[in-house]
Amino acid sequence: MRHRLGVIKWRIRGISTNVQCPVQGHRARSTHAAVGSVFDTVSPSVKSWEEVPGPKPLPLLGNTWRFVPYIGGYSVEHVDKVCLSLREKYGKCVKMAGLLGRPDMLFVFDAGEVERVFRGEDSAPHRPSMPSLNYYKHTLRKDFFGAEKDCAGVIAVHGDSWAAFRTKVSKVALSTSSAAHYTVPVAEVADAFVNRIREIRDEKSETPGDFLNEVHKWSLESLGLIALDTRLGCFESVEGSESQRLIDAVHTFFISVGELELRAPWWRIYPTAMFRRYVAALDTILSVTLSHVERALKECEANGGSKSLLQDLVTAAGPRVAAVAALDLFLVGIDTTSNAVASTLYQLASRPHVQERLHEEITKVLQGKALAPGDINQMPYLKACVKEVLRMYPVVIGNGRQLTKDTVICGYNIPKGTQVIFQHYVMGNSEEYFSDASEFRPERWIQRSTYKHHAFASLPFGFGKRMCLGRRFAELEMHIALCKIVQAFKMEYHHEPLDYHIHPMYTPNGPLRLKFIDR
Ligand code: HEM
Numbered sequence: 001m002r003h004r005l006g007v008i009k010w011r012i013r014g015i016s017t018n019v020q021c022p023v024q025g026h027r028a029r030s031t032h033a034a035v036g037s038v039f040d041t042v043s044p045s046v047k048s049w050e051e052v053p054g055p056k057p058l059p060l061l062g063n064t065w066r067f068v069p070y071i072g073g074y075s076v077e078h079v080d081k082v083c084l085s086l087r088e089k090y091g092k093c094v095k096m097a098g099l100l101g102r103p104d105m106l107f108v109f110d111a112g113e114v115e116r117v118f119r120g121e122d123s124a125p126h127r128p129s130m131p132s133l134n135y136y137k138h139t140l141r142k143d144f145f146g147a148e149k150d151c152a153g154v155i156a157v158h159g160d161s162w163a164a165f166r167t168k169v170s171k172v173a174l175s176t177s178s179a180a181h182y183t184v185p186v187a188e189v190a191d192a193f194v195n196r197i198r199e200i201r202d203e204k205s206e207t208p209g210d211f212l213n214e215v216h217k218w219s220l221e222s223l224g225l226i227a228l229d230t231r232l233g234c235f236e237s238v239e240g241s242e243s244q245r246l247i248d249a250v251h252t253f254f255i256s257v258g259e260l261e262l263r264a265p266w267w268r269i270y271p272t273a274m275f276r277r278y279v280a281a282l283d284t285i286l287s288v289t290l291s292h293v294e295r296a297l298k299e300c301e302a303n304g305g306s307k308s309l310l311q312d313l314v315t316a317a318g319p320r321v322a323a324v325a326a327l328d329l330f331l332v333g334i335d336t337t338s339n340a341v342a343s344t345l346y347q348l349a350s351r352p353h354v355q356e357r358l359h360e361e362i363t364k365v366l367q368g369k370a371l372a373p374g375d376i377n378q379m380p381y382l383k384a385c386v387k388e389v390l391r392m393y394p395v396v397i398g399n400g401r402q403l404t405k406d407t408v409i410c411g412y413n414i415p416k417g418t419q420v421i422f423q424h425y426v427m428g429n430s431e432e433y434f435s436d437a438s439e440f441r442p443e444r445w446i447q448r449s450t451y452k453h454h455a456f457a458s459l460p461f462g463f464g465k466r467m468c469l470g471r472r473f474a475e476l477e478m479h480i481a482l483c484k485i486v487q488a489f490k491m492e493y494h495h496e497p498l499d500y501h502i503h504p505m506y507t508p509n510g511p512l513r514l515k516f517i518d519r
Pocket residue numbers: 127154155166223328329330332333334336337340395396399400459460461462463464465466467468469470471473474
C-alpha cells in the first residue's frame with residue numbers, strides 16, 4: 001500500500017496549473033456498451049430520425065442561435081420553460097438537432113419509454129456529462145487518471161473503465177448500513193448548521209440574502225465527513241488553512257463548471273481565464289483529497305482495520321481508487337444536496353401546516369431523545385416531503401444517456417451517438433403521471449393507492465447501473481438536516497415569490513431570506 005501511495009504522491013506533485021491548449025490533447029476514448037439492446041430489430045412501422053418533430057435548425061447556425069440572448073427566445077437559465085413549451089408544441093418525443101459543438105439530442109417526455117430504455121440498459125450505460133471534466137481527467141491529468149485503465153472514476157468516464165471503478169465503489173457507497181453509520185456525526189453537523197442559522201439571523205429573525213452559501217457550507221461539511229472522514233470546520237474556517245483552500249476550490253469549481261458546460265465551449269479552443277481557474281481548483285481538490293487518503297491509510301494500518309467510508313475504500317480498493325472516488329463525490333455531491341435542502345426549506349416556509357405535521361412526526365419518533373440510526377426510517381412524512389420537492393423541483397431537471405447503437409424510442413429509429421434526455425421536471429409536473437400534479441402533496445408518496453403515480457416519471461437520482469452513487473448519503477444528510485431544523489424552528493417567508501432557474505442546479509432564484517422562529 002505504501003508503495004502505491006508513493007506513486008500517487010509523486011504524480012500529484014507533477015501537477016502544474018499551467019494549462020496547455022486544450023485542442024492539442026487527444027480526446028478520451030471510451031468503449032461504450034449499448035443502451036437498449038432490446039430494441040435491435042427495426043420493424044417497417046418504425047419512423048425515421050428525420051421524422052422526429054422538433055425545432056428546425058437553420059443552415060450554418062443550427063438551433064444554437066435559439067439560445068442567443070434577446071434573439072433566440074430560448075434561455076439556458078430557463079431550460080425548464082423551454083422544455084415545457086417543446087413538450088406542448090411537438091409532443092412526447094422532440095428532436096433538438098444542430099447544437100454547434102454538441103451531439104443531436106432527443107428529449108423524451110414519455111415515462112413508459114423512459115422505463116423501457118432504462119430497463120433495457122446494458123452493463124455499462126453511457127451518460128453524457130461534463131466534457132470539461134473529461135478533458136481535465138483524460139488529457140490534462142492523464143498521468144494521474146489515465147495511467148491505470150480502471151482508475152479514472154465515475155464522473156465523465158464510460159465503458160469498461162467506468163464499470164470496473166463503479167463495481168469497486170458501489171458496494172461501499174450504496175449500502176444502507178454504511179450510510180446509517182454516519183447518522184450521529186451527520187447529526188452533529190446539522191446541529192452546527194442550526195446554531196449557524198441562529199447566529200446569522202437579523203433582528204427580524206431572517207437569514208441574509210446569501211443564505212444559500214451557508215447551506216453550501218453545511219453540505220461541504222457533511223460531505224467532508226463522509227468522503228474524507230474529517231470535520232473541515234466550514235462554519236468557522238481560518239484563512240490559509242487546508243479547509244479554507246478546499247472550500248475556495250469547491251466554490252470556484254461550482255462557479256466555473258456551469259459556465260463551461262452550458263455556454264459556448266471556448267475553452268476547447270484556448271485556455272480561458274475561467275478554464276485556468278477551474279483546473280487550478282480541481283488540482284487543489286485532488287491534492288487535499290490525497291492528503292486525507294494518506295491519513296486514512298496510516299489509520300487503517302495503525303488500527304488494523306477500517307472505520308469509515310474512506311478507510312473502507314482504501315482497504316477494499318486501494319488508496320488510488322479511494323482518492324479518485326472521494327474527488328468524484330466532492331464534484332457532484334455538494335451543490336446537489338445543498339440546493340435540494342435550500343429548495344425544501346423555501347417550500348416548507350410557506351406551508352405551516354406541512355411543518356406542523358412534520359414536527360408532530362419528529363417529536364413522536366424522538367420523544368426527547370437524541371437522533372439515533374434507524375430513527376429517520378420511522379419518519380415517512382419527512383421522506384415524502386423531500387420526494388415531493390424533488391418531484392416538483394428536481395435539482396437535476398433531466399438526465400440522460402448517449403446511445404451507443406441505433407435504438408427505437410417512441411416509434412422512431414434514433415441513431416447511435418444521440419443524447420437522449422429524460423425530462424423528469426416536465427414529467428414530474430404532468431397531470432398525466434401524477435394526480436393534482438401542481439399541488440404540493442407529500443402524502444401522495446405514502447397513500448400510493450389514492451394518488452396516480454408513474455414510477456419512472458420522477459427519478460431525481462436517476463435509475464439503474466448508473467444511478468446516483470451518493471443517494472444514500474444525500475438522503476441521510478437531507479433528512480437529518482431537515483429533521484433538526486424543523487425541530488428547532490418554525491419557518492416563514494415574507495418576500496416576493498421566487499421563480500426557479502438553472503444555476504447549474506434547479507434552484508430558487510433570488511435571496512433566500514427565510515424567517516427562522518425558535519420553537
Ligand atoms: C439531492 C441530492 C442529489 C441528487 C438529486 C443527485 C442526482 C444524481 C443524478 C440524477 C445522477 C445521474 C444518475 C443516472 O444517470 O442515472 C447522479 C449521479 C451521481 N451522483 Fe448524485 N445526486 C445527489 C447527491 C449526491 C451526493 C451527495 C453524492 C456523493 C456523496 C453524489 C454522487 C454521485 C455520483 C458519483 C454520480 C455518478 C454515478 C455514475 O455515473 O456512476 N450525488 N446523481
